Amino acid sequence: MSSFAEVVCVMGKNSQFSQLSKLIESEHLKVHCIDNSDEVISIIQQRKPALVMMDLLLEGKDAIDLLKEMELKGLRRFCSVVILSDRRENYVEITALNSGADDFLVKPVNKRVFVSRLRAWMRSHATLRGAISxxxxxxxxxxxxxxxxxxxxxxxxxxxxxxxxxxxxxxxxxxxxxxxxxxxxxxxxxxxxxxxxxxxxxxxxxxxxxxxxxxxxxxxxxxxxxxxxxxx
Missing domain, CATH: 1.10.10.10 (Winged helix-like DNA-binding domain superfamily/Winged helix DNA-binding domain)
Incomplete structure (x- = not known):
C-alpha cells in the first residue's frame, strides 16, 4: 500500500478516530484529523486524500451537508467517503448512502473489521487511479x-x-x-x-x-x- 496515500478524518461527537487513526497509520497511510467542519472542503482541496472518513454528527455542518458540498465542487471524483455513526437505524445508513457516501460503519467499529474495510477502500482507490476510458x-x-x-x-x-x-x-x-x-x-x-x-x-x-x-x-x-x- 502506498506510503503517499492519505486519509482525512473529520471528528465529531463520540468520535472513535483517536483510536482508528493508529490503525490507519499501521497500514502505512498518512492521517490528517480535523474537528472543524468549516475546514473540511479546503483541506480536501489542498490535500486530495484517497479517503475521507467523517462522523455523521459534526460541529457546524453535518456529514450529509459536506457530502453535498463535495459533490457540487467536484471533489468526489478522486476520493471515497465513509460515514461513521452510533445510530443503528436503517434509514440513517440509507440516507448516508443516498447522499453519496461510499460506505457506512456503525460505531463502535471492530478493529479487525475496520482494517479489513480500510484495505478494501485503498485497493479500490489504487485500482481506479490512472485507469483509462x-x-x-x-x-x-x-x-x-x-x-x-x-x-x-x-x-x-x-x-x-x-x-x-x-x-x-x-x-x-x-x-x-x-x-x-x-x-x-x-x-x-x-x-x-x-x-x-x-x-x-x-x-x-x-x-x-x-x-x-x-x-x-x-x-x-x-x-x-x-x-x-x-x-x-
Whole structure:
C-alpha cells in the first residue's frame, strides 16, 4: 500500500478516530484529523486524500451537508467517503448512502473489521487511479474511468465512485448475472458478511435514478446484470 496515500478524518461527537487513526497509520497511510467542519472542503482541496472518513454528527455542518458540498465542487471524483455513526437505524445508513457516501460503519467499529474495510477502500482507490476510458461498442455507452462518467447518446452522467465501480463491473461481462456476493467481493473486496445487501441495493437504486433503468436488469433473488438491449 502506498506510503503517499492519505486519509482525512473529520471528528465529531463520540468520535472513535483517536483510536482508528493508529490503525490507519499501521497500514502505512498518512492521517490528517480535523474537528472543524468549516475546514473540511479546503483541506480536501489542498490535500486530495484517497479517503475521507467523517462522523455523521459534526460541529457546524453535518456529514450529509459536506457530502453535498463535495459533490457540487467536484471533489468526489478522486476520493471515497465513509460515514461513521452510533445510530443503528436503517434509514440513517440509507440516507448516508443516498447522499453519496461510499460506505457506512456503525460505531463502535471492530478493529479487525475496520482494517479489513480500510484495505478494501485503498485497493479500490489504487485500482481506479490512472485507469483509462472504456467503450462498449454497439451498446451506445462509454464508461470514462478518468471522470467517473457514463456517456450515451450525447448525455453525460457523473457517478459516485461506488456507483461507477458497480456499473463498470456489470458492463465488463454483459448479460452475466452478478450475485450480490460477487459484487461485494469484486467491488468492495470484502468477505460477504462485511457488506450489507442493502448497501448494494441503495447504490443500484441511485444508479437507476441517475442513468435510467434500462442499463441494469434485476434478477429477483439472484442479482443484477448489464442489459445490452438498451431498451427504454
Amino acid at each position: 472504456i467503450a462498449k461498442n454497439g451498446e451506445e455507452i462509454v464508461l470514462d474511468r478518468d471522470r467517473y462518467t457514463l456517456i450515451t447518446k450525447g448525455e453525460e452522467y457523473l457517478l459516485q465512485r461506488k456507483e461507477f465501480e458497480i456499473i463498470s463491473l456489470l458492463a465488463s461481462k454483459p448479460k452475466k448475472v452478478f450475485s450480490r456476493d460477487e459484487i461485494k467481493e469484486l467491488v468492495w473486496g470484502e468477505p460477504n458478511h462485511l457488506v450489507r445487501n442493502r448497501t448494494i441495493d441503495v447504490h443500484i437504486r441511485n444508479l437507476r435514478v441517475k442513468i435510467g433503468r434500462r442499463y441494469i436488469k434485476t434478477y429477483k433473488g439472484v442479482g443484477y446484470s448489464f442489459d445490452t438491449s438498451l431498451s427504454n
